Amino acid sequence: xxxTPKLRPRDWAWLSVALLLLQLPLALNPGYFSxxxxxxxxxxxxxxxxxxWDVGAFQYRPLTFHLWMTLSRALFDTPMLLHAxxxxxxxxxxxxxxxxxxxxxxxRGPAMLGALCFALSPFATYAHGWVGCIADLIxxxxxxxxxxxxxxxxxxxxxxxxxxVLTAVALLGKExxxxxxxxxxxxxxxxxxxxxxxxxxxxxGAVCALYLxxxxxxxxxxxxxxxxxxxxxxxxxxxxxxxxxxxxxxxxLETFNTLSRKAPxxxxxxxxxxxxxxxxxxxxxxxxxxxxxxxxALLPVLPLASSFNHxxxxxxxxxxxxxxxxxxxxxxxxxxxxxxxxxxxxxxxGYLMWQMHAIGHIQARFSPALAQAVRTAPAEVVLxxxxxxxxxxxQRLSHAIPDYDGVAIxxxxxxxxxxxxxxxxxxxxxxxxxxxxx
Numbered sequence: 001x002x003x004t005p006k007l008r009p010r011d012w013a014w015l016s017v018a019l020l021l022l023q024l025p026l027a028l029n030p031g032y033f034s035x036x037x038x039x040x041x042x043x044x045x046x047x048x049x050x051x052x053w054d055v056g057a058f059q060y061r062p063l064t065f066h067l068w069m070t071l072s073r074a075l076f077d078t079p080m081l082l083h084a085x086x087x088x089x090x091x092x093x094x095x096x097x098x099x100x101x102x103x104x105x106x107x108r109g110p111a112m113l114g115a116l117c118f119a120l121s122p123f124a125t126y127a128h129g130w131v132g133c134i135a136d137l138i139x140x141x142x143x144x145x146x147x148x149x150x151x152x153x154x155x156x157x158x159x160x161x162x163x164x165v166l167t168a169v170a171l172l173g174k175e176x177x178x179x180x181x182x183x184x185x186x187x188x189x190x191x192x193x194x195x196x197x198x199x200x201x202x203x204x205g206a207v208c209a210l211y212l213x214x215x216x217x218x219x220x221x222x223x224x225x226x227x228x229x230x231x232x233x234x235x236x237x238x239x240x241x242x243x244x245x246x247x248x249x250x251x252x253l254e255t256f257n258t259l260s261r262k263a264p265x266x267x268x269x270x271x272x273x274x275x276x277x278x279x280x281x282x283x284x285x286x287x288x289x290x291x292x293x294x295x296x297a298l299l300p301v302l303p304l305a306s307s308f309n310h311x312x313x314x315x316x317x318x319x320x321x322x323x324x325x326x327x328x329x330x331x332x333x334x335x336x337x338x339x340x341x342x343x344x345x346x347x348x349x350g351y352l353m354w355q356m357h358a359i360g361h362i363q364a365r366f367s368p369a370l371a372q373a374v375r376t377a378p379a380e381v382v383l384x385x386x387x388x389x390x391x392x393x394x395q396r397l398s399h400a401i402p403d404y405d406g407v408a409i410x411x412x413x414x415x416x417x418x419x420x421x422x423x424x425x426x427x428x429x430x431x432x433x434x435x436x437x438x
Contacts, residue, residue, distance in 0.1 A: 007098070007108060015098065015112050019091040019119050025353040026129040027087040031079055031360035031367075035399040036132045038367065041076040042402040044069035055214045058222045058229075063172035064135040071131070079360065082131060089137050090128035093317075094119040096144040101321045103151040104191065107328060114324030122247055122348040123316035126309035129356040133310040138173030140314050142166040143180050146200060147187060156196040160203035167204040171211050175219070175300060179314055181205040182296035190289050228256075228306035235303050242307040243298060243315060244272050248344035250351055255307040275323070275341045278334035282326035293318035309352075363397055366430030370398065371407040373424060373432055380412045383432070384422035391415070394426050 007015075020027075032038060050065040051057075075082035094115040101111040118124055127133040146166045150159040163184070170177030181204040188197030212219075220231070242258040245268035249258065259265050279287040297314035301307070323338055330338060373381045383398070385391045394415065401409040416422055424432040 007102060007111075011108065011112065012095065015115060016091060016095065018116065019094055020087065022116070022120055023087045023090070023125070023128060023353070025357045026125065027084045028080055029083045029129065029357050029360035031363035033130045033356055033359055033363070034132060034396045035401060037072075037076075037130075038397070038401045038404060040065075040068050040131075041072040042404070044072040044076070046402070056218055056222075058218060060215065060218075061135055061172070061174055063169065064138060064174060067138075068131070068134050071134075079364070083129065086128050086131065086134070086137065089141070090119060090124060093137065093140055093144060094124075096141070096148065097317050097321065100144055100147050100151070101324070103148065106321065106325050110324040110327055111321075113327070114321040117324065117342055117346065118317050118320035120346050120349040121316045121320060122345065122352050123309050123312040125349040125352045125356075127313045129353065130310065133313070135174035136176065136310045136313040139170040139177040139180075140317065142170035142173070142177065143183060143314065144317075146180065146184070146204070150184075150187070150196050150200045153196075156199040159196050160199040163200035164203040164207050167207040168211075171207065176311070176314070178208055178300040179297050181208055182299055183293065183314070183318075186289070186292045186296050189292070190285070228304060228308070230305040231303045232305070233303060235305055239302045239304065239307050240295075240298065241269075243294075243312045245269050246307075246309075246312075247348055248272075248341055250344060250348045252348070253352065253355055255309050255312070258307070271337075271341055271344070274337040278330055278337035279322070279326050281331060281334040282329040282338075286322055286326050286329070290319065290322040293322065359393055362393060362428075362430035364430070366394065366397055366426065366432075367404050369430065369432040370413065371404045371409070374409055374412050375407045377412070377423070380414055381424065382422045383413065383415045383424050383426050384417070384419045384435075385415065385426050386428055389426055389428040394430075 048069075050062055050069065052062045052066075054060065054062075071082055071085060075085065097118055098111050098115040101114060102108075106114070119128070127136045143166075146159075146163045149162040149166075153159045153162070163180075167177060167180050170180060181201050184197055184201035184204055188194065188201055191197060238259075242255055245265060246252065246255045246258045248268045248271045249264045252258065252264070258268075276287060276290075279290055294315050295302075297318050298312060301311040304311075323342060327335065327338060370381070383394070385394055398409070398413045398415065403409055419425065419435065422435055424434055427433060
């Protein structure tokens, strides 16, 4: 495709405002989503070291961990400001994606629509709303900047240099950056096999090869920090299917539950087939691009034992833009399939925003109340969960928290199904109700 004229400043302003306003529920979240946000705030206050060169660590993500602790030290006590940083970062990624799509020749309207569909997808809303997804924001930012540099720099060597540097930065953020070389290979194949993409791919691949040389033994043989990190080629078909059919299943919070209910999963599968058919009708080349770019973006996470929303953050970017590119070329029936899938995905993203905001309210009540209960307890605090409350929320918010608000938590909290053992009942909104002493 030939490059198209740049968007006008007014277009960028309107798109930025729309992206920020539509993500306000995430930015205005008064609390946090899961235990890791509370853990890393504790680590930050304690000054826990995160070495830059400990390549033997299973999770070697020094850039992510340093940035996370810096943000936690500065903004943890003001959750809305911390969430606003992530929403702003996610918005910047959507704007970079828009510029990249325009460079590939996508029209003004489809490119802007694609950016909105990306940012409001259930994959991106999850990544923009959970502080634990900083690593995903890092690697996708680097990937988008590499592609923009390759598009705009005249000399292939300059693009290759940028590619090598930013791939290294991305790998310091997360191993998902292994998707960068295959994504550049897809760009090379579908953009006229230009040498600039080839050189950038080879440079990124060389950096990834060096990373693997340093870390291969750890990645393959080190004890896993969770069963979800188990690797097997047998996982590929199931993981791929889950990421494809998750977007239109609106009342579903997390990807690993995609196949838990057969009827919604079957309906989503049929909708996905309709999407593929619509892409084929619009342009077989776009269908091929959608599938190839999707595989490239997901390649590092497909062998894992579990799927998670934020693992598909890069896939959300490629999928949104290929679907947006198909819209002007599609006939009426194909547009119905494209629009139906997109609308359900947007509704799903909105549902996730609402859920994350609601859980933030719960955490803002529960964690201070729990800290106060532990502060005044002579031994462990035993909780029972009210029947109308979501137990998994409180399991997460009390799991392996070193301390909260200066109160050591650690192993001093236990959740039981037996109310007779408990000191407090946890209400659905996060309040602790004292129970009659035994």
